[in-house]
Amino acid sequence: MYKNSKLFTVIVSFFSVVLIIVTLVSVFAFFFVYIPGKKVYSQIDKAKTEIAQLQQAVSDKDLIKIKSQLTVLRNRLTSIKTDYGQLAFIGSFPVVKDYYQDGNKVIAIADDSFDTADILIKAVEPYQDFLGIKGGGVDSAKTTEDRISFLTESVEGLIPYFDTIEKKIADIETNLDSIDANRYPDDYKGIKIRPSLMKTKEMVAEIHKVIKDGKPILTKTSWLLGKDKPRNFFLMFQNNAELRPTGGFWTAYGIIKVDKGKLDPLGSDDIYALDAKFNSTIPAPRPLKAYHINVNYWNLRDMNISPDFPTSVETFLGYYKKIGGNSKIDAVIGIDLQVLVDIVKVIGRVGVPGFGNFSSEPDKRCDGCPQIIYQLEYLADKPVNYFRTDRKGFLSPLMNSLLSNAMGAEKTKIGPLMEAMLADINQKHILFYFPDKEMQQAAVLANIAGSITATDKNTDYLHLNDSNMASAKTNLFIKQKIKHEIISQNGKVEHKVTVTYNNPSKASNCNLEKGDLCLNAAKYRDWFRFYVPTGSTLVKMTGSEVEPVKYEELGKQVFEGFYGNKYPLYAQSSLKTSIQYQSSVTPSSNYTLLLQKQPGTKPIEYELWVNSKKYDTFSFVADKTIKLAL
Numbered sequence: 001m002y003k004n005s006k007l008f009t010v011i012v013s014f015f016s017v018v019l020i021i022v023t024l025v026s027v028f029a030f031f032f033v034y035i036p037g038k039k040v041y042s043q044i045d046k047a048k049t050e051i052a053q054l055q056q057a058v059s060d061k062d063l064i065k066i067k068s069q070l071t072v073l074r075n076r077l078t079s080i081k082t083d084y085g086q087l088a089f090i091g092s093f094p095v096v097k098d099y100y101q102d103g104n105k106v107i108a109i110a111d112d113s114f115d116t117a118d119i120l121i122k123a124v125e126p127y128q129d130f131l132g133i134k135g136g137g138v139d140s141a142k143t144t145e146d147r148i149s150f151l152t153e154s155v156e157g158l159i160p161y162f163d164t165i166e167k168k169i170a171d172i173e174t175n176l177d178s179i180d181a182n183r184y185p186d187d188y189k190g191i192k193i194r195p196s197l198m199k200t201k202e203m204v205a206e207i208h209k210v211i212k213d214g215k216p217i218l219t220k221t222s223w224l225l226g227k228d229k230p231r232n233f234f235l236m237f238q239n240n241a242e243l244r245p246t247g248g249f250w251t252a253y254g255i256i257k258v259d260k261g262k263l264d265p266l267g268s269d270d271i272y273a274l275d276a277k278f279n280s281t282i283p284a285p286r287p288l289k290a291y292h293i294n295v296n297y298w299n300l301r302d303m304n305i306s307p308d309f310p311t312s313v314e315t316f317l318g319y320y321k322k323i324g325g326n327s328k329i330d331a332v333i334g335i336d337l338q339v340l341v342d343i344v345k346v347i348g349r350v351g352v353p354g355f356g357n358f359s360s361e362p363d364k365r366c367d368g369c370p371q372i373i374y375q376l377e378y379l380a381d382k383p384v385n386y387f388r389t390d391r392k393g394f395l396s397p398l399m400n401s402l403l404s405n406a407m408g409a410e411k412t413k414i415g416p417l418m419e420a421m422l423a424d425i426n427q428k429h430i431l432f433y434f435p436d437k438e439m440q441q442a443a444v445l446a447n448i449a450g451s452i453t454a455t456d457k458n459t460d461y462l463h464l465n466d467s468n469m470a471s472a473k474t475n476l477f478i479k480q481k482i483k484h485e486i487i488s489q490n491g492k493v494e495h496k497v498t499v500t501y502n503n504p505s506k507a508s509n510c511n512l513e514k515g516d517l518c519l520n521a522a523k524y525r526d527w528f529r530f531y532v533p534t535g536s537t538l539v540k541m542t543g544s545e546v547e548p549v550k551y552e553e554l555g556k557q558v559f560e561g562f563y564g565n566k567y568p569l570y571a572q573s574s575l576k577t578s579i580q581y582q583s584s585v586t587p588s589s590n591y592t593l594l595l596q597k598q599p600g601t602k603p604i605e606y607e608l609w610v611n612s613k614k615y616d617t618f619s620f621v622a623d624k625t626i627k628l629a630l
Contacts, residue, residue, distance in 0.1 A: 332433040486630075
């Protein structure tokens, strides 16, 4: 149902790294020195089956089998070392010596990989309940609340392990980066050599970043769980059915107290109730005036116009406190509808007294969206013939029901719940902001703050940010596809990014007098922005009904467009926008591109083309680092 825990994905990743690169080197050993190379190749062939068995053990989360398979693979590495040692005489030959030296680097990578895997196993064993792992560990607690107390007391004990792991991975990355991918062909006898090497570099770089940058926030686990004193967390509900720059329309909010791991909802309210108290006379910013419908003043609900979550939250909090808002806020947590869907997927149907039942089952009234989403939209926006002062009054009892069901969940559901939350954080359905500077710095480093990432001059960057400008809850239905073409020539890197927006569903009857729920607007209006490195130059933009707006913001060059007045995206139709620009980042043998995902978005089918050849197709669900030999 959910992705495996990152810690155990890391283990499999290491052996994938070893398999790819050792296969690469053995191909060349076979080519230049047939007999001894053949022996190495034979060992690699056997390792393929053993790695597949390890992957299956990880997929099954069977700790005993994982340990056993690691032993088998370590023995296989010993055999590979012995056979590869027979090739030592070619180490001084011209040309061939480079491949031989690469092989020695791979052996070092393999050793570090096995050592790291052993450390990872030892580190996570006490947390088997939380990770949903099978194995011979002792049950650390009998109730969910006891398990959270155990986590509060012990999780910071992982830090010494992370220090050792980080050093090992740094060594692996250094060895990998010293292997020149341009020395190898794209394809040899059906083996994708250069692309496999570059993807391995990507994978190791991402693992290294997760471990290194995640360490500071891990040291703050006790703070987050309120071990020393209670914390007040402000929950901002971002309705991603109506997509906005930080992940969704700010529709409602709530306060939760966290005390020694125990969560206590203190209440919730509609954002419109805050706006009524705010009674804004602040002129609306340029984009709202230009693209929204009849918005003259800047309301609290529209203050997330920056794609940088910390920037938007700081603006909001400044005004929130002026109107008497709770001044004791230790964190602001943005959550969208996907989080609620994932909770009920794990714990099952949840009943809320006075408001009915909520589940993740497909609902035909919204073309198969989860029932909890339709029910929430219905409760918030159903047409009535009277004025409602508490449109979001169901949120507080819903939070209470979800938390009580989660806290009372049986042992087998603790792991899936933890996985769901980690996946939602990774995919930016949950965002964190901390007024405390040290905490905020740790959150930014861990990439859980929803911030626009600062990059150095050698790292290319792309972020697409869409904003629904008053088109009902149409993002429930819209699907996106991106075709990204990279051309490297004459010492320059040029990008062409084509975005297809498809709305396959019928328009809702948005005549409120008829009492129908307006979800899918007949016409969709979108304010879109491309964030790229500063110094990049626009060649052409298509699909925008306004002239491209160019400016610098958040340390990036921005190219802005809009469609929806003259040329909207109609229901049951599709529309394309594209941008062509020259990046300020130059090509290199270790060219790096960071693709940064917009919070709140659904998976996007992403095609990457490099120099007119299809390089990769993937589901874009989280930030992704691409490494290429340009």
